[in-house]
Amino acid sequence: MFRRIVLAVTIVLAATSLVYSQQKHPHLEFVLKNKTYRGKVVSQENSKTLLMLGDGQMKMIDTKEIVKIRELTKPFKRFSAVEVKFQLAKEFGSRYEVVGKTHYLVVAPKGRAKKYVEVFEDIFSSFRSYLSVRNISTHSPEFPLVAIVFQDQKSFAKYAMKEQVKSAGIVGYYHPFSNRVALYESSRKISSLDKSDLEFTPDIFARHANSSTLKDTIVHETTHQVAYNIGLHSRTGSTPKWVVEGMATLFEAPGIHHRSRGGTGMKKLNREMFTRLVKNLNHGIDQSLSLRRLVSYDSMFRSRTIDAYSQAWALNYFLMEKHSKEYSRYLKLLAKNNSNKLYDSKHRLADFENTFGNKIDEFQQHFIAFHTTLARKYLGRKSVTTRNNKKNFVSTNVKDSKKQRLKDNKKHSRKRHHRTRTRTRTRTRTRTRTRTRTRTRTRTRTRTRRRSNRRHRDNGSNTRNRN
Numbered sequence: 001m002f003r004r005i006v007l008a009v010t011i012v013l014a015a016t017s018l019v020y021s022q023q024k025h026p027h028l029e030f031v032l033k034n035k036t037y038r039g040k041v042v043s044q045e046n047s048k049t050l051l052m053l054g055d056g057q058m059k060m061i062d063t064k065e066i067v068k069i070r071e072l073t074k075p076f077k078r079f080s081a082v083e084v085k086f087q088l089a090k091e092f093g094s095r096y097e098v099v100g101k102t103h104y105l106v107v108a109p110k111g112r113a114k115k116y117v118e119v120f121e122d123i124f125s126s127f128r129s130y131l132s133v134r135n136i137s138t139h140s141p142e143f144p145l146v147a148i149v150f151q152d153q154k155s156f157a158k159y160a161m162k163e164q165v166k167s168a169g170i171v172g173y174y175h176p177f178s179n180r181v182a183l184y185e186s187s188r189k190i191s192s193l194d195k196s197d198l199e200f201t202p203d204i205f206a207r208h209a210n211s212s213t214l215k216d217t218i219v220h221e222t223t224h225q226v227a228y229n230i231g232l233h234s235r236t237g238s239t240p241k242w243v244v245e246g247m248a249t250l251f252e253a254p255g256i257h258h259r260s261r262g263g264t265g266m267k268k269l270n271r272e273m274f275t276r277l278v279k280n281l282n283h284g285i286d287q288s289l290s291l292r293r294l295v296s297y298d299s300m301f302r303s304r305t306i307d308a309y310s311q312a313w314a315l316n317y318f319l320m321e322k323h324s325k326e327y328s329r330y331l332k333l334l335a336k337n338n339s340n341k342l343y344d345s346k347h348r349l350a351d352f353e354n355t356f357g358n359k360i361d362e363f364q365q366h367f368i369a370f371h372t373t374l375a376r377k378y379l380g381r382k383s384v385t386t387r388n389n390k391k392n393f394v395s396t397n398v399k400d401s402k403k404q405r406l407k408d409n410k411k412h413s414r415k416r417h418h419r420t421r422t423r424t425r426t427r428t429r430t431r432t433r434t435r436t437r438t439r440t441r442t443r444t445r446t447r448t449r450r451r452s453n454r455r456h457r458d459n460g461s462n463t464r465n466r467n
């Protein structure tokens with residue numbers, strides 16, 4: 001019996017590849033044991049077929065589940081917003097309403113979807129214009145963007161389970177397969193959330209201190225969704241996590257996501273991420289936090305979650321401010337990679353170094369210098385000490401580091417004499433400096449602790465999206 005099914009599937013798949021040669025994206029119907037899907041094949045690897053449905057959702061189909069495949073006479077066509085709206089109304093029932101605007105269809109409890117759709121749409125256009133100012137090319141979304149705002153955690157959890165997302169401890173997510181953002185209102189209702197909630201106050205610390213998780217979640221998850229739909233990331237390829245999360249945390253800063261206020265200077269910084277970065281700069285960026293590791297692997301997001309988010313934000317901010325032309329090229333290169341094959345560390349690093357034209361460790365020196373200047377500008381001259389500067393510069397490899405050490409020693413022995421002579425004169429000044437430094441450090445530590453606690457409360461930060 002089993003053998004007969006396998007044989008049937010093989011024949012059908014062979015027929016599918018015949019169809020491929022005549023038509024690039026045939027409209028196919030996959031009949032499974034319990035369900036039927038219609039769409040176009042995005043990729044076919046090993047025993048998995050990735051199918052794009054008319055509403056923009058993707059389904060991964062295991063060959064074992066297929067009973068029959070047939071080609072449909074009508075070519076594949078994406079659903080119109082009206083068709084998707086109708087489908088959503090049917091899926092979510094009478095307790096919810098669906099309201100649409102230019103790019104968005106928002107499902108929310110009755111009477112509240114209209115206000116939410118304005119917020120989602122506003123983030124969409126702010127993000128796109130932020131990118132266009134930096135000459136980062138984008139395109140219009142192929143499908144209507146769907147966001148679902150559940151009334152309570154229970155309904156959210158039930159829905160997340162259907163998408164195979166573990167909802168414990170998370171307040172929202174974007175799923176590249178369903179292409180939907182899902183979140184819940186928690187204790188804050190839309191009645192108290194209007195557009196002004198997404199604006200910054202003169203003191204951006206206050207925005208964080210009083211912020212509700214709802215608006216932060218909306219900005220973060222919507223940025224993911226928009227980025228995946230306007231050609232910045234590929235929904236089928238593997239984009240490095242530092243690019244995806246860095247982009248979303250970058251846009252969390254009120255001076256960036258609220259374009260009408262023309263965010264400048266400090267308002268463009270993600271305060272929480274920046275504070276963490278300053279702390280790390282003071283401790284020294286060692287191997288475990290190096291850009292080499294961040295660019296080559298995603299593992300930092302598992303082992304040092306908050307630091308990884310902070311480094312990803314800092315790198316994205318640096319690239320957007322100083323290297324937007326190259327970053328645009330790099331994003332295009334990543335978006336082209338739409339195969340679900342592993343994007344290994346060697347290629348990740350090579351692509352980065354080729355695009356930005358620097359060895360990563362050299363690049364890290366510019367990155368540290370840029371953020372040290374920012375910290376001194378906005379947090380005071382002594383916010384980043386020079387004590388760990390040497391630690392911050394990670395050498396390219398052991399050979400290079402040995403060479404460097406020998407060079408340093410030569411310089412050091414030449415200068416030693418001079419240093420001995422001046423030591424007595426500078427001692428008093430050093431003592432005063434140490435006292436100020438301790439005070440700054442204590443202040444930064446308390447602030448960082450407070451903020452990191454808040455981030456944990458938010459949703460554990462690493463679970464906000466599912467990439």
Ligand SMILES: [Zn+2]
Pocket residue numbers: 220224244245248464465
């Ligand atoms: Zn995220």
